[in-house]
Amino acid sequence: MKLPAMRSVDLFDRAAQDDLLQIRNDLMTVYREISAEDRRLFPLRYARAVPRRPRRARSGSGRAAADGATAGEPSVAQPQVPVLLIPDGPERASVLPYDVLRRSLAGRGLDVLMMEHRGVGLSRLDALGQDLPVQGMTLREVIGDLLAVLDHARAPRVVVYGAGYGAYLAQALAVFHPERVHSLVLDSPLTSADDELIAQQTMRAMYWDGTVPSTSTTAAVLRRLVAEGVVDGHRAGPAVLAVHEHGGRAAVRDLVDLLALGRGQLTWNSVRQVLDQGWLQSTPYVMEHDLTARIGYTELGKGRHADGGPLDPLSVAGERARSAPPFTSEVLDLHELAPAITAPTLVISGSQDLVAPPSIARAVAERIPGARLLEVNGAGHSMLDSRSQITQVAARWSACGVAHLLPEHAAALAALPATPTDQALSRGLQIALAAERYSPWRLRVESVKAKREQAQVDPRARRTRHLKVD
Structure with a gap:
């Protein structure tokens, strides 16, 4: 029997977006109004990774921490609530860049939701295939998008894990809709224009x-x-x-x-x-x-x-x-609103973060009643992007209701490796410096070491621009 021809889909081609939606069963669509003033509908996308049976953790090791357990972890049942992951932004996509992370979390027993920010990627076009109007890009509408996703996913309460801008949205959600938030994880949080x-x-x-x-x-x-x-x-x-x-x-x-x-x-x-x-x-x-x-x-x-x-x-x-309308004032005063947050909250900061320095995270932890602070020694900005194993541990522990114990394991968490992408960037920088410092022979040694490290990276983490569609 002759097999049907395979065709290549260029993911950077907007016209191929529908093909991508057809071949993936983890992508959902919610039709939302563009804004209160523009009642036209547009397809808001989100990804959902359903839980699978988690791997058995080897206690007492860094690997155990990566699998959702560290030495001394309390015995807990499987997580009972989904996790809503909100990446940094607002310009950052959610669906494709974090595909591997969602699958890994699902393998640890978590039900994971991730909304594509409006105006980005799979949530960029209106129902007619045209770019969304700039006037529809507001924080008020984005918070409404999050609620629409939770409603469509039939998730009455969720753990909300937000990084950077995502942490800003997570705090707003916890303030205005506390009934929907089981617990909060604020990673390298953004709190104000200052x-x-x-x-x-x-x-x-x-x-x-x-x-x-x-x-x-x-x-x-x-x-x-x-x-x-x-x-x-x-x-x-x-x-x-x-x-x-x-x-x-x-x-x-x-x-x-x-x-x-x-x-x-x-x-x-x-x-x-x-x-x-x-x-x-x-x-x-x-x-x-x-x-x-x-x-x-x-x-x-x-x-x-x-x-x-x-x-x-x-x-x-x-x-x-300079290309955008000027900033006038804060839409939300999170410094004033944060004390009203009642959800159990874990605030995470990297000790070497210069994008959102640790002093910001410490102030957030002081403003939110009962919040705990986890400062990861040697880490930079956004665990979601640079130390995803820490994100996995924090999300699972938060879903199990024991995230307040994580600061006691700060040293074990700091020992977890950086993401493959971050390792590659760091290694590339080291090689570039070596090229100008060492002899050609030493540079060759550094390059061989880098290739060996890259070979150990999980091949599932490698992205390709083309997918084959039947």
Whole structure:
């Protein structure tokens, strides 16, 4: 018998979106009004991963923590409530980038929901296949989207795990609809338009003012490089931030030292060029900035505190904010509203996070009654994206009602590995620095080590642009 021909579907082609929906049984559609003023309907998508039998955990090890248990975990039944995961954003997609994570959580017995933010990916088009109008991009409508997904999924109560902007939405949901929230996990939380000011001040204290002892020497060298014209201090902030997020203080120190020796320009310029590329803000089904800019810049105030000063991490955001209507005031005052949250809350922060510094998470934990703080030593921004095994543990423990015990296991959690993507970025940065520091022979050794590490990455985590459809 002759088999039917196979055809290739380009996922970056919007016309192929319906094909993708047909071949995946985990994607659901809710028809929502664009806004209170625009009553036309558009298809809002969300993914659901139903629970499977969890793997047996080996207690007393880091692997046990990854499987949902650490040494001393209380004996608990299987989770009884679904988990709603809300990624950072508002420009970040939910469905395709976190496919592997949802399947892993389902393998640990969790029922996982993930909404595609309106204006992004599979929730970008209206019923006629046209882009949603910018006027429909508001926080009020997004919160309504979350409720519509819960209603459609018949999930009366859920654990809400939010990262960054997702944590902002999670807090709003817990304040205005407490009956729908079983518990909260706030990962690297966003709380107000002034959070960026805290991040800006923290980064400058570390790498410009030199008031942090562990980086004071790096800051002094960086100031000298700017004074000598080797580095453009007014545009250096995003590059230093990127190197810090993926390589930590050591990588920033090594890069600055190389620049002081007359090397390192290739790595420095490469980081700068990547950050300047438009595709970072316009990769279909991954990161789509254009329609959601109104939420990010007009309602959340992204880039508002960009000042054009030296080592400003907000310089790129400040430039992009000019293309959106200006920010006027907070839509929600979460600082004022947070004490009304009654759901059990776990706040997670990475000790090396310069996007949402730990001081923000500590303040959130103090504002929410009974909240517990988990600070992960050595981690950066967003466990959901950089330390997904910690996300899995936190989501499961929260669904079982024991997330308040997690801070007691902070050391075991900090020992869990970074995500394969984050490991690849970190390793790539190390190789780039090695290329300018070592001999060609040493560079070859570093490259071989990197290839071996990549070979150990779960092949399911590798993405492809093309799927075969019968």
